[in-house]
Amino acid sequence: MGDYQKALSYYQEALKISQQIGDKAMKGSILNNIGFIYDRIQDNQKTLGLLSRSFENQLADRT
Numbered sequence: 001m002g003d004y005q006k007a008l009s010y011y012q013e014a015l016k017i018s019q020q021i022g023d024k025a026m027k028g029s030i031l032n033n034i035g036f037i038y039d040r041i042q043d044n045q046k047t048l049g050l051l052s053r054s055f056e057n058q059l060a061d062r063t
Contacts (some may be wrong), residue, residue: 004037011037028057 011034018027035050 004041007037008034024057024060028054031057 011030015027015030015034018024018030031050031054035047035054038044038046038050
């Protein structure tokens with residue numbers, strides 16, 4: 001479980017950076033990766049929420 005927590009910490013930092021620079025595609029990708037981690041630790045509610053946000057950000061970047 002420790003490796004997942006460490007990965008989440010790094011992804012949270014990357015998420016802040018993507019928000020600061022306004023890169024929605026990168027933000028979507030990071031949210032997707034965070035969602036994958038929550039899937040691995042079997043937190044389905046967080047997984048679905050993050051994947052939904054990921055999809056929205058990636059779509060927003062294409063318009």
